[in-house]
Amino acid sequence: MWPSTRTSSSRTRTSGSLSLKGVPRVARVLAREVAVTALLLLGVSVVVFAILYLAPGDPFSLLLEGQMSAGVPGQGVHEAMGAPKEWHARYLSWLAGMLRGNFGASIRTGLPVLEEISRVGLNTLLLTLGSMAVTLLVAVPIALYAAVRGVNRVSFPLTMAAYVMSALPVFWFGYVVIYLFLHTFGLFPLALGSPGTGQGPNRLYLLLPIVVLGLGNGTLGEVIRHLREEMGRVLSEDYVRTARAKGASVWKHAFKEGFLIPVTEIVASKIPFLLGGAVIVEQVFNWPGMGRMVWQAALDRDFPVIMGIAVLAAVFVRTGSLLQRFVYIAVNPGASRETAERRAA
Amino acid sequence: MKRVSVAMLFVFGMTVAVSAWAAGPRKDGRPDGGTVNYGEYGRPATLDPVTSNEMVSLRITELVFNGLVGINEKQEIVPELAERWDVSKDGRTYVFSLRKDVTWHVRPGEAPMPFTADDVVFTYNVMMHPKTITPLKVRYEFIESVEKSDDHTVRFTLKRPILNALAKFTFKIIPKHGPSNPAYLTREDPFVRRPIGTGPYQLKSVSGDGEITLAANNAYFKGRPHLDTIVAKPFADQNILTQALMFNAIDMIVLVNPRYLPEIQGDKRFVLQPYNALSYSFFGYNLRNPLLADRRVRKAFTYALNRQEMLDSFFNGQGTIISGPFAPGSWAYNLDVAPLPYDPQAASALLKEAGFSPGPDGILQKAGKKLALTLKVPIEKESEAVKRVVLAFRNYLKGVGVDIKVEFEEWQAWKEDVFFEHDFDIIFATWVFDDSADISSLFLTAEIGPWRNNFGGYSNPEVDSLLMEGKLTLDHEKRRTINRKLHAVLAEETPYTFLWTLTNYTAYHRKIRHVAIHPYKFFSYADEWFIEP
Numbered sequence: 001m002w003p004s005t006r007t008s009s010s011r012t013r014t015s016g017s018l019s020l021k022g023v024p025r026v027a028r029v030l031a032r033e034v035a036v037t038a039l040l041l042l043g044v045s046v047v048v049f050a051i052l053y054l055a056p057g058d059p060f061s062l063l064l065e066g067q068m069s070a071g072v073p074g075q076g077v078h079e080a081m082g083a084p085k086e087w088h089a090r091y092l093s094w095l096a097g098m099l100r101g102n103f104g105a106s107i108r109t110g111l112p113v114l115e116e117i118s119r120v121g122l123n124t125l126l127l128t129l130g131s132m133a134v135t136l137l138v139a140v141p142i143a144l145y146a147a148v149r150g151v152n153r154v155s156f157p158l159t160m161a162a163y164v165m166s167a168l169p170v171f172w173f174g175y176v177v178i179y180l181f182l183h184t185f186g187l188f189p190l191a192l193g194s195p196g197t198g199q200g201p202n203r204l205y206l207l208l209p210i211v212v213l214g215l216g217n218g219t220l221g222e223v224i225r226h227l228r229e230e231m232g233r234v235l236s237e238d239y240v241r242t243a244r245a246k247g248a249s250v251w252k253h254a255f256k257e258g259f260l261i262p263v264t265e266i267v268a269s270k271i272p273f274l275l276g277g278a279v280i281v282e283q284v285f286n287w288p289g290m291g292r293m294v295w296q297a298a299l300d301r302d303f304p305v306i307m308g309i310a311v312l313a314a315v316f317v318r319t320g321s322l323l324q325r326f327v328y329i330a331v332n333p334g335a336s337r338e339t340a341e342r343r344a345a
Numbered sequence: 346m347k348r349v350s351v352a353m354l355f356v357f358g359m360t361v362a363v364s365a366w367a368a369g370p371r372k373d374g375r376p377d378g379g380t381v382n383y384g385e386y387g388r389p390a391t392l393d394p395v396t397s398n399e400m401v402s403l404r405i406t407e408l409v410f411n412g413l414v415g416i417n418e419k420q421e422i423v424p425e426l427a428e429r430w431d432v433s434k435d436g437r438t439y440v441f442s443l444r445k446d447v448t449w450h451v452r453p454g455e456a457p458m459p460f461t462a463d464d465v466v467f468t469y470n471v472m473m474h475p476k477t478i479t480p481l482k483v484r485y486e487f488i489e490s491v492e493k494s495d496d497h498t499v500r501f502t503l504k505r506p507i508l509n510a511l512a513k514f515t516f517k518i519i520p521k522h523g524p525s526n527p528a529y530l531t532r533e534d535p536f537v538r539r540p541i542g543t544g545p546y547q548l549k550s551v552s553g554d555g556e557i558t559l560a561a562n563n564a565y566f567k568g569r570p571h572l573d574t575i576v577a578k579p580f581a582d583q584n585i586l587t588q589a590l591m592f593n594a595i596d597m598i599v600l601v602n603p604r605y606l607p608e609i610q611g612d613k614r615f616v617l618q619p620y621n622a623l624s625y626s627f628f629g630y631n632l633r634n635p636l637l638a639d640r641r642v643r644k645a646f647t648y649a650l651n652r653q654e655m656l657d658s659f660f661n662g663q664g665t666i667i668s669g670p671f672a673p674g675s676w677a678y679n680l681d682v683a684p685l686p687y688d689p690q691a692a693s694a695l696l697k698e699a700g701f702s703p704g705p706d707g708i709l710q711k712a713g714k715k716l717a718l719t720l721k722v723p724i725e726k727e728s729e730a731v732k733r734v735v736l737a738f739r740n741y742l743k744g745v746g747v748d749i750k751v752e753f754e755e756w757q758a759w760k761e762d763v764f765f766e767h768d769f770d771i772i773f774a775t776w777v778f779d780d781s782a783d784i785s786s787l788f789l790t791a792e793i794g795p796w797r798n799n800f801g802g803y804s805n806p807e808v809d810s811l812l813m814e815g816k817l818t819l820d821h822e823k824r825r826t827i828n829r830k831l832h833a834v835l836a837e838e839t840p841y842t843f844l845w846t847l848t849n850y851t852a853y854h855r856k857i858r859h860v861a862i863h864p865y866k867f868f869s870y871a872d873e874w875f876i877e878p
Contacts, residue, residue, distance in 0.1 A: 055757070055758075056757050056761040056762075057756075057757025058757075060478075063396070063478045063532075077478055105532075105533050106532075108390045108532070109390045109391065109532060110391065110396075110531060110532025110533040110534070110537060110538075111533075111538075119553065182588055283581050283582065284582065284585075286579075286580060286581050286582065288553060288555070292581060299756065299757075301757060
């Protein structure tokens, strides 16, 4: 991601020296990031489209698949549905639609992609953000305790347990949890989401997949290690020692550099992994999210849906890293000047 | 299935009258009320009978719509929306007299609309419109035209008389005022998600996570169905689906995965009910490969497989070993042809006869060419049992000195390799039939080519002429004789190693009574199901 940032930033700088003078630095940084994001999304859509186009199979043939027929894929269907035959025309028409905010309609269900994705995207957002919160709730106390007290009888087993937990494959962990809830606790509705009366999902049910993904997504161990090391490093810095010597709050002094920055860093960098884990957890727990939708769409080669989700996932990831960057700059205002100077050099 | 055809011949060319049912509650003394929640593996894309092509959708359309004629539990053609029909002497004209007491499901803010001949003409026109994408089109190309004679009479003219034409008029009728587009139906039309029909159940709601609620149609022309509500719940996992039944979160599973049969069987609360499937699995050979072009080699492979053992251990024995190209539930199946027994010695002898001898590594070879082949298998949703079958295949053939390399491929990639590139030696697959038992597309020489069904390149003039003859004849007995002969020839020629037809099982809670099931459409008789209070 960095090389692309650099090339585009140099472009903004050349034009920026003229027109952006007087514009606050934050706005300039923001403009640059938005431009980078746009380029990134364009790149993602091209790559995803190319992969889909080169993959065997035709989404349109699926609509004619009945019994006893292989059938020429998409014979007459392309024309009937008004889909261009050439790949570039198909891509360009998709792109033109997207720029106008129209992501097209799913080939399989005929539903507008944007509407469908925003419906299930919310569920996935809930799942990923919730699981991130769970990860932090578990990891942060362990890491901080270990950073302050070092390796001892309490922190060592806790840390080890967290490492083992992150090493478990999430689909397996999901099944184990479901079985526990079913057979040991007999709490079926909790594991299935509905008491069988045709009512909507049980609210409590939502907790289970969130906790499973939060514990099992593999980031738990990493968050602990990263945070413990950073916090440990900051705690041995001179300014913290000074603070301690004069009786000021160590926590207050160490908070920004030893806690906020490492946590946002790791959260941002783990978003792609969380999205990947969500695909599996959604499948296991029957969770109506983006992961399940993209899985079905991939099997069907339903390209408008896949493209829409790819773009949205890229937006998620990019937003995460942007947020991290802004937190970093907010905590350490020198940082933006520093990087700008480094780039100018 | 034999009875079907007899019944059809009987009605052919004559008029049938029906006793009229009255709308309103049924007077059969069975209680009304209750809800049945059934679990489905996967969720439907569309719910109308024209654009949908998945079994999950087909089952729901069976509850919401009616055809001109239906098929009863004894597999006989019975009147539905048409109360009687006349067939001309030459078998080319079918005139249907429609019921006058049928109304469409009422959408909020709409007056009740009667069902008329216009709806029938509309349905046919929509189905055949070039912009409507439906797998049904090819099935109804035999119809030349449809006209409305008056509000309650329609006349179908056929291009040529065909056998069992009446059974084809089971297609579901959709209302003229239903779709928003008056000429054709696409998946973007709201009607495909909120359809209305004439059937025993009316679509009430579809929840965000795909739960479909159907409510009893009080004005159903055969009388109000007994169950108040039927709810379809989608599941993404077979295991969880089974657990949902065990924990009473659902009352019924349409198709139980064979793996979970023992678990349900041991539970007194549930009924496991078998129903026949018109499908079979097979290993298909690519006859373009010179090694497989020799009939003796293909037959040797069949001898080398212990099919009964595979069926017993991978599918709990729930199925029938077959010997030929028809499903055993079909009238076309020839019971006189017995499946080849498991006989590795016979296999080795045949391979020896074909000129193969063991090489230094134990693999058979002929003129320096090893008998090594690639088996391509599609990865489907539930591939566990399939995996075991193909690995067993490899081991059995290893036993007689054949080297099989198994390659698993994603569904679309597999289809392209098999049907388009013809880049395979052996495949494992399943054919699913509709009610017609027409296998001509599988073995006709004319069907060899890209995206045609004769993927193995099988060509035999005798089979060709039998298939064509069977297609053209209007005499049911003659067609049966032809199919029996075809069965015998193809069993001997072994273009496939025919494996088995699996028995489908539905599982449901004992409280649901009078459950009769259509082998293919499932819910055809659900209006008579009831719950014992």
